[in-house]
Amino acid sequence: MEFSSKFLEKAIEEIALLPGIGKRTALRLALHLLKQPQSQTTDLAKALVDLKTKVKQCKSCHNISDKELCGICANQSRDHSIICIVEDIRDVMAIENTEQYKGIYHVLGGKISPMDGVGPNQLNIESLVDKIKTGKVTEVIFALSSTMEGDTTNFYIYKQIQASENTLKTSTIARGISIGDELEYADEITLGRSILQRVPFENSLKN
Amino acid sequence: MEFSSKFLEKAIEEIALLPGIGKRTALRLALHLLKQPQSQTTDLAKALVDLKTKVKQCKSCHNISDKELCGICANQSRDHSIICIVEDIRDVMAIENTEQYKGIYHVLGGKISPMDGVGPNQLNIESLVDKIKTGKVTEVIFALSSTMEGDTTNFYIYKQIQASENTLKTSTIARGISIGDELEYADEITLGRSILQRVPFENSLKN
Secondary structure, rough: OOOOOOHHHHHHHHHHOOOOOOHHHHHHHHHHHHHHHHHHHHHHHHHHHHHHHOEEEEOOOOEEEOOOHHHHHOOOOEEEEEEEEEOOHHHHHHHHHHHHOOOEEEEEEOOEHHHEEEOHOOOOOOOHHHHHOOOOEEEEOOOOOOHHHHHHHHHHHHHHHHHOOOOOOOOOOOHHHHHOOOHOOOHHHHHHHHOOOOOOHHHHHHH | OOOHHHHHHHHHOOOOOOOOOOOOHHHHOOOOHHHOOOOHHHHHHHHHHHHHHEEEEEEEOOEOOOOOOHHHOOOOEEEEEEEEEEEEEEHHHHHHHHHOOOOEEEEEOOOOOOHHOOOOOOOHHHHHHHHHHHHOOOOEOOOOOOHHHHHHHHHHHHHHHHHHHOEEEEOOOOOOOOOOOOOOOHHHHHHHHHHHOOOHHHHHHHO
C-alpha cells in the first residue's frame, strides 16, 4: 500500500511492530490519532517513554515496580515466609485480584523451554534459591502453568531448593474443575486428577 | 485491577484510549514493550508525535500529505479535470491501489449524518464546489459508500454543483456483483441493480 505521507507510513510501521496489530489496524489507529486532539498523542507518547525508562524490576521478587522494592515486598504486614513462584507479572496481578494470598511472590520471567532457547540461567531462579537459603522461608507454592515447560521448571526448582533446604514445605496450586463448570465438558486429565486429588467435603464449605 | 507501577498504569490507560483496544490488550502491549529494546519504544513514541505534528492536509483535496499539496494534486501528469469524491483518505488509498484511476480526488472527511451531528458544514464540501466553479472540471465521480448517509451526501453535493455548473458530467462508481462472487449468495438489491444496469458484453472484455 502506498501512503501519501512518509510520517504516516513511519507511524504505521512502528505501530504494526506491536503483537497482534497488523498494517490495517495500524492504519486505523494512526488515522484515529490524527482526528483526536494533539494532547492525546503526546500523552500516549510520553506514557510509553516513561513506561520504558522509569519502570524498574523489584530487586527482591522481580515484579515490576517504580521503586527498588515493589509494594508487595515492601509491605511488612504480608507473610514473607511464604513465596509463590509465578511465571509472569500478569500472574501476580491475577493472584492479587483474588485477595486470597497474603505471602510474597517470586517472578521467574518465563519457563524453562529448550525449544525457545530459554534455559534456567535466563530465569530468575538463582535469586530465588538464594532467598530460600537464608532459612526464613517456610513454604514455597508453585503456581506455574501446567504445561510440559511449566512442569519442567517446577521440577528443576524443586530439585534446587530440596538440595539446599530439607525442612521446607512445597505445594502447588490445586488443579481441578473450575467452579461453575459442567463435568461433561471438562477434559479427561483434569477430571481424572480432580477425583484422585479429592478434598474432604468440609474443606469445600470454607470459602 | 491493581498495578504495581503507576507508570504501567498510566501507559495502559493511554493505550486503552485507542479504538478496539481494551485494558487487557493494553496490558499485553505494555508488557511487550517492556521486554523489547528501548529503541522500539522511543521510535514508536517519536513516530506518533511526528504523525500528529508534521502531517498536514492537502490544501486542494484534503488528503493527508507532508507538503501543502499532496503527491496526487501536485502530479501534473494526472487529469485534473476529473474529480473523484471520497469519504476518507483510506478510500483514496484503496482506489490508488487499483491503479485504474488517473484523475484527482476530493476527500470529504465524512458523510452527512444528522444522527451523529455531522452536517454539510463539517465536511469539505465548500472547497469542492469552489473548485468546480472554476470551470476546469469536466467530470465528478461519486465514490461514497452506498448507505443512506452516503446517498444523502451524494445528493446534497449533486444539487450544489448542478446549481453552479450545468455542463458538468457526473457519475457514480458501478455497483454490482463482485468479481468471483456466486450469484446465489449475492443480496437481492445488488443483484437486482446489476441486471437493471447491465453493460454491453464487449465492455466486460476490456479489462
